[in-house]
Amino acid sequence: MPIDQAGRPTTGPRSAPPRRRRAVPLALLAALAAGPVAAQTGPAAAPAGPAAAPAKSPLFANPPILGERGASTPRLRGFAPGAAVTAPAPRRTLDLHVRKIAGTLYNPATGRNDQVSLRSYTGEGVDPSAPYVAPVIEVAPGQRVTVALHNDLEPEPDCAGGHAAPNTPHCANSTNLHSHGLWVSPAGNGDNVLVSIDPKQSFTYYYDLPDDHPSGTFWYHTHRHGSTALQVSSGMAGALVVRGNRLPQANANGDIDTLLTNGDGSSMEERLLVLQQIQYACRDATGKIKTGPDGGWVCDPGDVGGIELGPDPTNRYDQFGPQSWSTSGRFTTINGLMRPHFEARAGRVERWRLIHGGVRDTIVLAFRPRKPGAPDPVNLGKAQIAQYLARYCDGAPIAYHLVAADGLTMKAAFKTTATTLQPGYRNDALVIFPEAGDYCVTNEAVVGAASVTQSARERQLLATVAVAPGTPAPDPAAALTEALVAAAERTMPASVKPSVVADLKDGLKLTRFVPHPDIAEGEVTGRQELTFFIKIEPGKPATFEVGNTSFDPKKFDPATFAPRPYDPSVVDRLLPLGGVDEWTLQSAFASHPFHIHVNPFQIVEIRDPNGVDVSAPGAVDQAGGTDTQYPGLKGVWKDTLWVKNLIEKPADFPAKLDSSTYTIKIRTRYQRYIGEYVLHCHILDHEDQGMMQNVCVDLPNGSGTNCGRLLRPDRVSTPRPHH
Numbered sequence: 001m002p003i004d005q006a007g008r009p010t011t012g013p014r015s016a017p018p019r020r021r022r023a024v025p026l027a028l029l030a031a032l033a034a035g036p037v038a039a040q041t042g043p044a045a046a047p048a049g050p051a052a053a054p055a056k057s058p059l060f061a062n063p064p065i066l067g068e069r070g071a072s073t074p075r076l077r078g079f080a081p082g083a084a085v086t087a088p089a090p091r092r093t094l095d096l097h098v099r100k101i102a103g104t105l106y107n108p109a110t111g112r113n114d115q116v117s118l119r120s121y122t123g124e125g126v127d128p129s130a131p132y133v134a135p136v137i138e139v140a141p142g143q144r145v146t147v148a149l150h151n152d153l154e155p156e157p158d159c160a161g162g163h164a165a166p167n168t169p170h171c172a173n174s175t176n177l178h179s180h181g182l183w184v185s186p187a188g189n190g191d192n193v194l195v196s197i198d199p200k201q202s203f204t205y206y207y208d209l210p211d212d213h214p215s216g217t218f219w220y221h222t223h224r225h226g227s228t229a230l231q232v233s234s235g236m237a238g239a240l241v242v243r244g245n246r247l248p249q250a251n252a253n254g255d256i257d258t259l260l261t262n263g264d265g266s267s268m269e270e271r272l273l274v275l276q277q278i279q280y281a282c283r284d285a286t287g288k289i290k291t292g293p294d295g296g297w298v299c300d301p302g303d304v305g306g307i308e309l310g311p312d313p314t315n316r317y318d319q320f321g322p323q324s325w326s327t328s329g330r331f332t333t334i335n336g337l338m339r340p341h342f343e344a345r346a347g348r349v350e351r352w353r354l355i356h357g358g359v360r361d362t363i364v365l366a367f368r369p370r371k372p373g374a375p376d377p378v379n380l381g382k383a384q385i386a387q388y389l390a391r392y393c394d395g396a397p398i399a400y401h402l403v404a405a406d407g408l409t410m411k412a413a414f415k416t417t418a419t420t421l422q423p424g425y426r427n428d429a430l431v432i433f434p435e436a437g438d439y440c441v442t443n444e445a446v447v448g449a450a451s452v453t454q455s456a457r458e459r460q461l462l463a464t465v466a467v468a469p470g471t472p473a474p475d476p477a478a479a480l481t482e483a484l485v486a487a488a489e490r491t492m493p494a495s496v497k498p499s500v501v502a503d504l505k506d507g508l509k510l511t512r513f514v515p516h517p518d519i520a521e522g523e524v525t526g527r528q529e530l531t532f533f534i535k536i537e538p539g540k541p542a543t544f545e546v547g548n549t550s551f552d553p554k555k556f557d558p559a560t561f562a563p564r565p566y567d568p569s570v571v572d573r574l575l576p577l578g579g580v581d582e583w584t585l586q587s588a589f590a591s592h593p594f595h596i597h598v599n600p601f602q603i604v605e606i607r608d609p610n611g612v613d614v615s616a617p618g619a620v621d622q623a624g625g626t627d628t629q630y631p632g633l634k635g636v637w638k639d640t641l642w643v644k645n646l647i648e649k650p651a652d653f654p655a656k657l658d659s660s661t662y663t664i665k666i667r668t669r670y671q672r673y674i675g676e677y678v679l680h681c682h683i684l685d686h687e688d689q690g691m692m693q694n695v696c697v698d699l700p701n702g703s704g705t706n707c708g709r710l711l712r713p714d715r716v717s718t719p720r721p722h723h
């Protein structure tokens with residue numbers, strides 16, 4: 001595979017240069033002398049004080065690409081190997097620094113920039129004026145990616161040598177790194193989230209991507225149990241894009257990247273969106289979060305907002321919790337920008353890589369035409385946005401197509417008008433704006449059971465798009481089929497071209513680009529059951545737990561259903577290498593996104609409380625109010641999945657509804673890698689407070705690792721022998 005000096009495949013889409021801010025006219029500079037100018041996330045240039053509102057929405061830009069390690073970076077001391085006789089394996093050598101960075105975030109609720117100081121990832125090639133999105137890590141299958149993680153934060157005295165209460169939020173300045181969705185080793189210096197990189201320490205992660213690693217949209221974030229939510233919600237999340245240029249062959253599938261090309265051979269336009277909920281607060285002298293008359297969080301002039309542990313030892317996560325996002329008054333950012341605008345062209349296919357890197361809200365992404373004459377919405381606060389949406393963004397949403405879920409190419413493009421992204425989810429969407437004009441990128445209304453906030457939310461505005469004249473495309477499915485068939489005719493090898501073209505013409509099937517073969521019933525060698533639970537007892541803080549058995553919704557029986565909070569010292573499940581398990585997932589209280597590291601899973605079925613499978617394309621899920629997130633997921637491969645429980649049983653729903661619990665079946669193969677890793681709820685404050693388990697994959701006869709020494713018999717599902 002051709003690789004350039006930075007280790008990127010040269011046939012991949014062009015990499016954007018590091019983002020540069022647009023020049024600001026001198027007159028405007030003078031007019032805005034009170035504070036940071038134009039930049040919404042610029043460094044704190046002036047002392048405290050509110051800044052004037054920006055005049056115009058910022059232009060969307062992909063996040064900066066993390067550059068190769070600089071020559072000045074100190075290397076390990078010791079043996080220095082000579083040049084290899086044969087060409088060395090392609091590799092990437094990267095440095096990531098964790099630092100507190102002072103800057104500003106625009107707050108539409110007040111029309112001002114708030115000063116903030118937040119833990120951030122920074123590195124080579126990263127624009128310091130855009131700190132609150134992590135740089136993109138680009139890799140290729142077969143590469144060794146070396147990431148030296150340097151924790152430059154200040155030491156915390158109470159954090160040395162571990163912490164007595166693992167499920168109480170703690171160690172805000174300790175960190176580590178998780179390559180979410182990568183199919184790599186969890187052990188040692190691999191994707192190991194069981195290490196703590198404390199302040200002033202460095203640790204080098206080696207991610208050895210095998211040759212057969214799927215290309216796609218993955219992401220990385222901090223995963224230190226006790227402060228995961230605190231750090232991810234500070235913006236410590238970035239895209240991890242695996243670019244592949246493997247063409248499908250008669251006996252092997254290829255990368256969808258090879259299909260997504262324009263007529264001139266260039267890659268299709270890519271939009272890389274890291275969606276985040278940066279939930280900063282300002283605190284008074286006693287450490288209490290400052291609130292305004294309506295209870296919303298406020299920052300006074302001179303305050304510096306942050307995300308920190310609260311002073312109450314029984315509620316150190318006072319910046320988190322079900323209602324915290326709506327109470328905070330904050331807005332979802334895209335690559336650290338508030339409501340950016342995009343520039344596009346009618347009829348052109350664009351690949352939107354969507355990454356939900358947030359913690360506290362559900363995103364239902366749609367594109368709606370915007371009425372002509374609408375003003376720039378950048379300065380609109382929460383109260384005005386509802387009116388703006390009703391007045392200008394109320395047209396029918398346009399159809400677009402999802403082609404990958406959690407980085408993994410789907411068997412067929414899925415046509416939709418709204419995509420539900422829960423924390424941790426990714427989707428690759430192929431978007432064609434049907435005609436010139438303006439569009440609103442909306443976060444559609446959501447019912448309580450489908451939402452991280454656990455309560456219904458109104459429509460919100462994420463961004464705007466200005467679409468220049470091009471080729472009108474009134475039927476997006478027809479336009480996409482035409483574009484992809486033409487691309488296949490140009491780029492596919494003769495041996496597979498007829499089948500690729502026939503697939504595309506048959507409902508936009510992508511059979512030749514799917515990375516994982518289906519798991520049939522007959523391949524299953526064992527079973528696992530999992531139930532998420534929040535235990536609420538009067539006078540005590542809630543405990544966040546996971547059970548190893550299914551939950552009987554008709555009765556709570558502690559004899560069979562004994563969920564427990566996370567215990568770092570035990571392994572909750574022993575999983576056999578080479579085994580294939582069918583898992584049954586439930587939530588016994590509230591809804592939680594299930595995420596398991598290393599091996600992805602295939603969705604078999606999702607049954608609502610009445611036992612109806614709502615996962616097929618075209619299925620209707622309305623047990624808790626109409627919810628479009630599940631239909632179409634049958635057979636799809638993912639690494640993160642919403643496990644739903646109805647918050648409220650609607651009065652008008654048929655009386656046969658005897659519970660609020662959905663029951664999900666997924667299947668997964670434990671392939672290639674042994675070692676200990678985790679599964680958890682991806683509402684990360686739940687994870688920090690105990691909604692996590694250790695699992696361990698071992699050789700079937702137990703000879704590969706020391707998993708066994710940590711097993712606690714009352715917690716372990718009996719491993720089934722596999723054949």
Ligand SMILES: [Cu+2]
Nearest residue numbers: 592681683686
């Ligand atoms: Cu949860």
